[in-house]
Amino acid sequence: MSYSYTISLNCPHCDTKCQFIAIEEGHTRCGSDKKKHHIPYTCTNCQGLVVTKWISNDCTPKTFRDTPAGYNQRLDIYYPIVGDWKPRVNLQLITNEKVRADFKEAIDCYNNGFYNACMLMARRSIQQEMINKNATGENLYKQIESTGISEKLKALLHKVKNFGNNGAHPDFFLFDKEGNEITDKHGFARLSLEFLDKYFTDEYEIDSLIESAPKSQKELQEIKSK
Numbered sequence: 513m514s515y516s517y518t519i520s521l522n523c524p525h526c527d528t529k530c531q532f533i534a535i536e537e538g539h540t541r542c543g544s545d546k547k548k549h550h551i552p553y554t555c556t557n558c559q560g561l562v563v564t565k566w567i568s569n570d571c572t573p574k575t576f577r578d579t580p581a582g583y584n585q586r587l588d589i590y591y592p593i594v595g596d597w598k599p600r601v602n603l604q605l606i607t608n609e610k611v612r613a614d615f616k617e618a619i620d621c622y623n624n625g626f627y628n629a630c631m632l633m634a635r636r637s638i639q640q641e642m643i644n645k646n647a648t649g650e651n652l653y654k655q656i657e658s659t660g661i662s663e664k665l666k667a668l669l670h671k672v673k674n675f676g677n678n679g680a681h682p683d684f685f686l687f688d689k690e691g692n693e694i695t696d697k698h699g700f701a702r703l704s705l706e707f708l709d710k711y712f713t714d715e716y717e718i719d720s721l722i723e724s725a726p727k728s729q730k731e732l733q734e735i736k737s738k
């Protein structure tokens with residue numbers, strides 16, 4: 513497909529083949545993505561956003577658009593721009609780089625609409641966290657139980673583990689209280705992130721808040737005597 517201000521694509525948001533309109537102001541040539549041209553488009557049916565990536569001979573965004581067939585422009589790939597989920601926890605407080613990277617990847621998966629992958633990465637993030645805490649046991653359940661974290665946080669992590677199992681295994685189902693199967697992958701993935709966010713907030717942010725709070729004379733003496 514060569515470049516055009518309007519193009520026809522299968523919309524990943526509304527699952528319909530429909531017309532998309534370029535948002536020309538957003539057109540950039542990405543220096544670190546093989547100099548591909550990145551152009552956002554919006555769906556005329558649902559207004560959902562996608563980003564398109566184009567391969568072409570060397571040219572600026574303006575000449576790219578002004579001469580739609582002059583630089584061998586062709587559509588490489590397009591992705592939906594869907595998510596805007598942000599953690600409340602300051603990611604920098606998660607000091608273990610591997611744990612942080614896994615949590616971040618889970619967030620990226622969610623924000624790109626890959627819900628099973630999000631749940632897998634959230635599960636991976638807790639397993640990484642348990643390894644970091646020197647947990648023992650042959651499976652994640654036992655590893656979580658072997659740590660000194662509170663019972664409430666353990667319960668929270670077991671839920672994230674369940675969502676991860678649902679993301680990984682086609683035969684692992686989740687139910688409501690009445691025993692009806694729930695199949696809301698989007699909701700599961702969101703809960704995975706929110707539970708994990710809550711865990712990291714409790715486990716890391718509270719320590720940091722206490723650490724930086726003003727101290728009493730007694731507390732100062734305790735710090736000095738350590």
Ligand SMILES: [Zn+2]
Pocket residue numbers: 523524525526527528530555556557558559560
């Ligand atoms: Zn659409």
